[in-house]
Amino acid sequence: MFKADRFIEETIENLKKEISGKALIAFSGGVDSTVCAALVNKAIGKNLVAVHVDTGYMRKNESSDVKKLMQRMDLNFRFVDASKEFYGALKGVTEPEKKRKIIGEKFIRVFEKVAKEEKIQYLVQGTIAPDWIESGGELRDTIKSHHNVGGLPKDMKLKLVEPLRDLYKDEVRAVARELKLEVSERQPFPGPGLAVRILGEASPERVEVVRDACFIVEDEIDKAVKAGIMEHPWQYFAVLLPVRSVGVHGDRRAYGDVIAVRSVESLDAMTCNYSGIPHDVLDKISTRITNTLKEKVNRVVYDITNKPPGTVEWE
Amino acid sequence: MVKIFVVDNGGQWTHREWRTLRDLNVETKIVPNTISFDELVREDINGLVLSGGAPRIGLDGTLGNTDEILKKANFPILGICAGHQYIARFFGGEAKPAEKPEFGKIQLIILKEDAIFEGVPKKSIVWESHNDEVTKLPSSFICLAKSESCKIQAMKHKNKPFYGFQFHPEVEHTEYGELIFENFVKLCKL
Numbered sequence: 001m002f003k004a005d006r007f008i009e010e011t012i013e014n015l016k017k018e019i020s021g022k023a024l025i026a027f028s029g030g031v032d033s034t035v036c037a038a039l040v041n042k043a044i045g046k047n048l049v050a051v052h053v054d055t056g057y058m059r060k061n062e063s064s065d066v067k068k069l070m071q072r073m074d075l076n077f078r079f080v081d082a083s084k085e086f087y088g089a090l091k092g093v094t095e096p097e098k099k100r101k102i103i104g105e106k107f108i109r110v111f112e113k114v115a116k117e118e119k120i121q122y123l124v125q126g127t128i129a130p131d132w133i134e135s136g137g138e139l140r141d142t143i144k145s146h147h148n149v150g151g152l153p154k155d156m157k158l159k160l161v162e163p164l165r166d167l168y169k170d171e172v173r174a175v176a177r178e179l180k181l182e183v184s185e186r187q188p189f190p191g192p193g194l195a196v197r198i199l200g201e202a203s204p205e206r207v208e209v210v211r212d213a214c215f216i217v218e219d220e221i222d223k224a225v226k227a228g229i230m231e232h233p234w235q236y237f238a239v240l241l242p243v244r245s246v247g248v249h250g251d252r253r254a255y256g257d258v259i260a261v262r263s264v265e266s267l268d269a270m271t272c273n274y275s276g277i278p279h280d281v282l283d284k285i286s287t288r289i290t291n292t293l294k295e296k297v298n299r300v301v302y303d304i305t306n307k308p309p310g311t312v313e314w315e
Numbered sequence: 316m317v318k319i320f321v322v323d324n325g326g327q328w329t330h331r332e333w334r335t336l337r338d339l340n341v342e343t344k345i346v347p348n349t350i351s352f353d354e355l356v357r358e359d360i361n362g363l364v365l366s367g368g369a370p371r372i373g374l375d376g377t378l379g380n381t382d383e384i385l386k387k388a389n390f391p392i393l394g395i396c397a398g399h400q401y402i403a404r405f406f407g408g409e410a411k412p413a414e415k416p417e418f419g420k421i422q423l424i425i426l427k428e429d430a431i432f433e434g435v436p437k438k439s440i441v442w443e444s445h446n447d448e449v450t451k452l453p454s455s456f457i458c459l460a461k462s463e464s465c466k467i468q469a470m471k472h473k474n475k476p477f478y479g480f481q482f483h484p485e486v487e488h489t490e491y492g493e494l495i496f497e498n499f500v501k502l503c504k505l
Contacts, residue, residue, distance in 0.1 A: 001337075001338050001340070002337075002338065129330050133327055133329075133330055134327070138325070139323065139324060139325025139348075139368060139369065139372075140325040140326075140327070140369065141325070141327075141369040143327065166330075168334070266487070267487040268331070268487060270327065270328060270331055270486060270487070271442050271486040271487055271488040272488075273420065273488065306419040306420055307419070308418040308419050308442075308443075308444040309418035309419055309444075
């Protein structure tokens with residue numbers, strides 16, 4: 001059985017040996033990178049520099065919340081707003097693998113810049129098992145290039161440190177609980193962020209739509225959980241589809257975008273089943289999305305695909 | 316401590332097989348499919364799992380050094396998905412593209428009681444992900460289970476402790492997956 005306390009002890013010992021001098025951690029504020037930061041912090045203390053990149057594809061208020069989290073954790077941190085660069089690099093890009101690779105490279109370029117300024121040789125990442133499994137290589141087929149594995153540029157010179165490589169999400173959460181980290185139960189969020197929740201071009205205008213829709217899905221489900229109507233799903237969000245459909249708004253024809261609601265149950269992201277969200281809750285989500293985003297969205301659909309054959313995210 | 320290695324044929328769930336074994340307190344390691352039989356003997360393993368792999372890997376060519384292992388081994392072997400299809404081919408059966416590939420949630424129907432299915436109800440939920448399947452059972456094997464679309468979901472050698480599963484006992488969504496692995500570990504201890 002996986003023992004979180006033993007893992008923490010062994011990992012800190014190994015990190016002390018592996019890292020000499022300073023290290024940089026790619027800090028999204030999710031469970032994986034936060035656990036990683038806490039472990040490396042215990043190993044090398046203030047020699048760790050946490051870097052959070054606002055890619056422009058984060059959820060509502062997410063980057064400012066992450067900034068506060070880094071302060072609360074007393075991390076030595078840098079906050080980089082690179083949203084303009086990310087939007088520019090993804091302009092006109094629609095192919096999902098290309099998106100992921102561009103994002104992977106952009107992240108590294110930001111980290112390299114900080115590393116150079118701070119004279120850092122090591123890049124710590126919260127890579128977990130599904131990231132390298134799905135990125136493929138040799139015998140294994142590429143399902144999707146995770147930005148932190150398959151999306152790394154070949155010329156990268158930073159030395160990678162990935163203490164969570166053999167862990168799955170449930171095990172990372174166990175470590176987070178043992179370390180008493182406030183993020184232990186946060187739902188997973190992909191590194192490329194909302195860019196892979198917009199099918200087609202991830203333009204700044206479309207980001208606003210999916211950001212609002214994701215917020216509504218999270219908010220309505222969180223409210224339903226609080227009211228005792230349902231349990232917290234493993235992961236739940238909105239996807240903006242690249243198709244339009246006809247509707248009717250106040251006796252006038254509407255022709256707008258489609259939002260898919262995705263919610264799944266899983267342990268480790270390697271297999272999932274779609275969540276059975278109560279109809280009343282789906283109803284609230286649908287009405288609120290179409291009424292809030294009325295200029296843009298006039299249809300909401302519910303994704304009922306398991307993994308396999310689907311994956312959790314649509315790209 | 317019982318020692319069972321996992322041979323990696325490039326499956327999405329190879330590492331899950333490793334994890335399931337580790338969670339059952341088995342000493343385990345993922346090894347490449349080019350590993351020699353001698354090395355496995357030197358390691359003194361009690362059993363072996365042959366993982367699944369990317370589409371078609373069970374259908375043609377050879378799977379690294381699996382032939383030598385299947386020829387010489389007397390320890391229990393569990394082939395999963397492509398590993399299962401490869402075992403069938405090696406012993407004279409056939410594996411071909413499935414008429415109805417299965418992905419996700421499927422009902423497994425056990426046809427014959429066996430130690431590997433001890434405690435598993437006749438009908439249970441398993442998770443699948445296959446384009447190909449065993450279409451002809453080798454004469455030295457018996458069929459243990461089926462599903463609606465796939466006739467050979469589980470098979471067992473008549474004289475050797477060799478098993479093949481088309482479904483995936485290693486994933487969390489397979490209802491009795493861990494129990495099936497526990498049964499395999501028990502067989503490895505014999």
